[in-house]
Amino acid sequence: MTTIRTAGIWIDLPKSGDPADRFRADQPLGAGLVQIASSNAEFACRENSLRTLWEHPGFTDVNGTLNLFGSPSSSVFEFPWDAVPGSSAVGVAYAGAHRMRGYGSTGVLPKITISTRLKAGGSTAGVVLVANGGGRPQPSDPYVVISSTSTPYERKTGTLALTLGDVFSRSIAPVVEDTTPPGEPIEDGVDSIVHLWVGVWNSSGAKTSTRGMTIYLGAP
Amino acid sequence: MTTRHRDLTTPALYSQTRPSRGTVQASQTAALAEIANDAAGGHPAQRATVLRTIGGTFHCYLWPDTTAIYYAVRITASWKTAPVFNASTVTLAVTDGTTTVGPGASPYLPRDLLAPISPGVSGARLDDFSMRTVFVQRDSLVAAGLSPSVPWRFTFVVTVVATYVEAIEIAEVSRFATDTADTYGADPDYYQPRAIIDDNVVAIGATLEAAYDLQRRTYHAVSLDEVAGHDHVTSGTYAPIPGSQLESAGVASRWEVRPRLMGGVPEVQFGVRYRTTGMHTGGVRITTGAGTYTLALPASGGGYVDLFTGVGYLAQATTDEIHWDAFSSAGTLSIASYWIVETP
Numbered sequence: 123m124t125t126i127r128t129a130g131i132w133i134d135l136p137k138s139g140d141p142a143d144r145f146r147a148d149q150p151l152g153a154g155l156v157q158i159a160s161s162n163a164e165f166a167c168r169e170n171s172l173r174t175l176w177e178h179p180g181f182t183d184v185n186g187t188l189n190l191f192g193s194p195s196s197s198v199f200e201f202p203w204d205a206v207p208g209s210s211a212v213g214v215a216y217a218g219a220h221r222m223r224g225y226g227s228t229g230v231l232p233k234i235t236i237s238t239r240l241k242a243g244g245s246t247a248g249v250v251l252v253a254n255g256g257g258r259p260q261p262s263d264p265y266v267v268i269s270s271t272s273t274p275y276e277r278k279t280g281t282l283a284l285t286l287g288d289v290f291s292r293s294i295a296p297v298v299e300d301t302t303p304p305g306e307p308i309e310d311g312v313d314s315i316v317h318l319w320v321g322v323w324n325s326s327g328a329k330t331s332t333r334g335m336t337i338y339l340g341a342p
Numbered sequence: 343m344t345t346r347h348r349d350l351t352t353p354a355l356y357s358q359t360r361p362s363r364g365t366v367q368a369s370q371t372a373a374l375a376e377i378a379n380d381a382a383g384g385h386p387a388q389r390a391t392v393l394r395t396i397g398g399t400f401h402c403y404l405w406p407d408t409t410a411i412y413y414a415v416r417i418t419a420s421w422k423t424a425p426v427f428n429a430s431t432v433t434l435a436v437t438d439g440t441t442t443v444g445p446g447a448s449p450y451l452p453r454d455l456l457a458p459i460s461p462g463v464s465g466a467r468l469d470d471f472s473m474r475t476v477f478v479q480r481d482s483l484v485a486a487g488l489s490p491s492v493p494w495r496f497t498f499v500v501t502v503v504a505t506y507v508e509a510i511e512i513a514e515v516s517r518f519a520t521d522t523a524d525t526y527g528a529d530p531d532y533y534q535p536r537a538i539i540d541d542n543v544v545a546i547g548a549t550l551e552a553a554y555d556l557q558r559r560t561y562h563a564v565s566l567d568e569v570a571g572h573d574h575v576t577s578g579t580y581a582p583i584p585g586s587q588l589e590s591a592g593v594a595s596r597w598e599v600r601p602r603l604m605g606g607v608p609e610v611q612f613g614v615r616y617r618t619t620g621m622h623t624g625g626v627r628i629t630t631g632a633g634t635y636t637l638a639l640p641a642s643g644g645g646y647v648d649l650f651t652g653v654g655y656l657a658q659a660t661t662d663e664i665h666w667d668a669f670s671s672a673g674t675l676s677i678a679s680y681w682i683v684e685t686p
Contacts, residue, residue, distance in 0.1 A: 126357040132605045138548040145547035148538045154362035156370055159550060160355040163377040166553035167352050169602050170385035173559045177597060178393060179586040204467040206423055207394055207506055216418055216471070218391055218511045223384065227354035227377070237598035237661075239589055258468050275589055279598070294515055296412055296477035300449035300485070308411075308479070311518030313350055333588075334595035340660065 127227060128164035135159070168226035172339045176217040180238070180333035181322045186211030188323040190248060190267075198252055199261040201321045213322030217337055219256070219315045222289045225342050231289070232339035234282040236268065236320070239275040244328035246271050251337070253282055253316040255290040264288050275333060283342065289314040345519045346529060352380045368533050371543050375528035378546050381553035382526050383517030386410035387602075388683065390563035392510035395500055396422070398567030401615050401679045402496045402512050403650065406480050406488070409526065409556045410514035413478040413496075415452070418508040420461040420471045429458035430502040432510065436478070437495050439648070441487040445499060450486040452476035461505055471508065477515065493650055493683075495615075526552035554604060554686060561599045561610060561656070561682040562664055568615065568646055568678035575675040580627060580667040583677065587666045594629075594665035601656040602684060607632060608658065609685040613650030617642045619673035626668045628682065631657025639675065650681060 135158065136142035144155050188211075190200055205212050225232050236251040248269045252259040259265070268280040292315045298305030318337060324330040353373045360370060386409060390402035404413065419430045434455055435444035443450045455476045462470035484490050500507050520527030526549040531542035564586055566572045573585030582594035589595045601608040612628050618641050627636040635654030656662045664682065668675060 125354075127354060128357075132554065135547065135550075138551050143547055145539055145544050147540065147544050151366050151371070151533075151537070151539050151543060152362070153360040153364035153366050153370075156366050156374055157357050157360035157362065159546060160360060160370075160374055160377065161357060162550050163374065163381045163553065164352075164355065166381035166550070166604075167377065167385065169604060170381060170387065170553065170557055172600050172602065173385075173387035173389075174561055174563075174599055175389070176391055177562060177564060179564070179595065206467065215394065216508045218509055219416060219473075221513070221516065223350060223516075224352055227352040235600070239596060256473070257471075258466075275593075277596075277598070294412070294414070294477065294518070296452075296479060298482075299451065299453055299479070300482055304453075308481075309345065309347065309517070309519035309521075311347070311349060311516070313516055333590075334597045334665075336598050338598070338600045340600050 128161045130165060132162055132165055133158050164226050171223055171225055171232055172341060174336060174338045175220045176318065176337040178215055178335040180331060180335055181213030182331050183210060183329040184213045184322050184324055185327055185329050186323060187327045189325050190323060198250060198259050198263060198265050201250060203259060215320045217318035217320050219317045221313050222284065222316050223314065230342045231284045231286065233342050234284065234337060235279060235340045236337050237279040238335040239333040240270045240278045241273060241275045241331055242271050242328060243330055245324055245326040247330035248323050249332065250321045251280060251282060252319045253284060253288060256317045259319050281340065284316065289316050345521045347519050348379055350384050350516055351376065353377050365535055368535055371533040372530040375530040375546055378528055378549040378553065379520055382549050382556065383409045386514030386516060387557065387559035389513035389560050390565060392498055392565050394506055394508050395567065396506055397500050397502045398571060399569055400498045400565040400567060402563060402565050403493050403681045404496065405493050405558050405683060406490045408514065408558050409517055409552055411480045411517065412515035414475055414513050414515050415478055416473060416475045416511045417459055418471055418473045419459045419505050420467055420508055422504050422506055425463040425465050425470060426504045427460060427463050428504045429460045430500065430505045430507050431458050432507065433499045435497045436483055436488065438488040438492050443483055443486045443488065450482040452478060495648060557686050559602055559684045561684065562597055562680060564680040566678050572676045572678040575624065575668045575670045575677065577669050580669045583666055583668045594667060596663045596665045598661055598663055600660065601662055603658060608656040610654050610656060610682050611650055611685050612652040612654055612682040613637055614677045615646055615648050615679035616675060616677045617644060617646045618670065618675050619644065622670060622672040624668060624670040624675040626666060628654050628664055628666055630654060630664050631659060631662040646678060
């Protein structure tokens with residue numbers, strides 16, 4: 123049986139507080155109204171979960187020699203994540219920790235999408251995106267690789283589909299700061315996050331460049 | 343004021359169980375209230391990132407008029423060229439353009455923020471990453487006098503000794519409570535089938551509106567060091583901006599984003615932090631899949647000013663590309679921050 127949770131569009135209702143407010147007090151509550159409201163809520167949960175996570179102007183003339191295209195995960199465990207910034211051999215960026223929640227009530231996480239303008243400069247360029255719980259990227263971590271042999275810049279996009287087992291809990295309990303000693307948290311809870319890492323390399327010493335790098339959450 | 347804790351959950355509500363002219367069941371309003379709360383407060387989407395730096399002054403921008411009440415600030419540091427026990431310090435000042443809190447110690451800012459942050463010295467740079475997260479509270483800043491109805495500027499001043507600050511992130515945090523002091527938030531409480539709409543149901547409409555209206559996503563936020571790392575514009579006509587916004591000579595960088603698609607054409611507010619030399623003026627514009635939108639930049643008198651009154655639209659599509667152009671009437675236009683944020 124097909125189950126429908128949302129019409130996939132926002133259905134306008136009269137404004138809250140207006141005389142025609144469908145949720146005004148002392149009125150009958152019809153299942154049809156609850157159906158529309160439920161559809162809107164599910165739709166908003168889905169759309170609101172999608173957002174930009176990170177942007178980076180790009181790396182210029184990355185010219186190390188790294189043949190990381192041999193085995194699927196070599197781009198993660200052979201990538202020199204410890205490279206000193208400023209080295210032209212590779213590009214490395216910590217792309218932050220980001221809240222990851224399901225796409226509405228589907229139980230499926232939005233796709234982490236990396237999009238960049240990329241040029242290889244004469245050989246093969248690679249960009250790897252890794253998601254993990256923090257710390258050094260491991261071969262077991264979810265990752266996606268995008269590559270290019272293009273001489274001019276071209277748009278390249280990769281998506282990373284995580285499961286609920288790939289995200290990590292973060293406790294949030296901010297104390298009230300304007301009292302001494304600090305007051306109890308106003309509200310506290312736990313959300314789920316992932317850390318993101320980005321690496322850029324070239325297969326044979328040619329000059330790879332990226333521009334307009336963004337990471338965003340797209341619909342699964 | 344009463345608050346009720348809520349965990350971040352999104353219940354599944356199936357349309358088939360709520361046919362038109364059917365009877366609402368007791369559990370259905372509770373589930374509806376829960377998912378409405380989640381839609382309103384569970385997915386705030388404003389954020390900004392300061393990329394790796396060896397020091398400088400960086401500005402990030404957030405609207406305080408959303409459902410989020412906390413902003414998570416995460417600082418990540420590591421050593422520069424070799425393991426060394428040394429530290430970075432980061433100060434934060436927040437302003438609405440009139441009242442400023444910080445950058446020094448303030449009862450309205452996290453007290454842990456100002457402590458130096460030291461990376462490890464194990465020898466592997468990535469393993470030596472040191473991370474600290476603090477939470478800035480919106481209501482504390484409002485209590486300090488900041489207006490909740492204009493954008494706030496978060497200024498981070500980074501000082502390092504033989505270290506890098508790998509990233510400074512600021513992002514809205516989900517709500518973990520419903521609060522009767524808010525204009526939205528519905529208690530998932532008992533409802534008697536066939537009863538009239540009561541106090542436990544009446545707030546659902548407003549909560550759903552908050553899920554639509556009190557949401558802003560940051561589509562684009564580039565924060566450059568305003569002292570040494572900003573972009574320079576000298577072109578007398580609109581042209582790609584050299585620096586962070588340039589793909590190659592004469593070609594602007596294009597940034598891919600995912601518009602929020604609630605039904606209408608996604609509207610955005612955009613602008614820059616800039617300065618002009620002398621009394622010269624300038625302009626910036628964004629081009630999206632929906633069109634090109636300009637923002638005139640008055641003379642800043644040599645100092646930096648914020649101007650975020652540009653209005654534009656994104657394509658009504660699952661992805662869109664944005665690029666910036668600018669001009670300077672004479673002299674140099676310097677740009678330190680770029681910001682494109684959703685207007686719900």
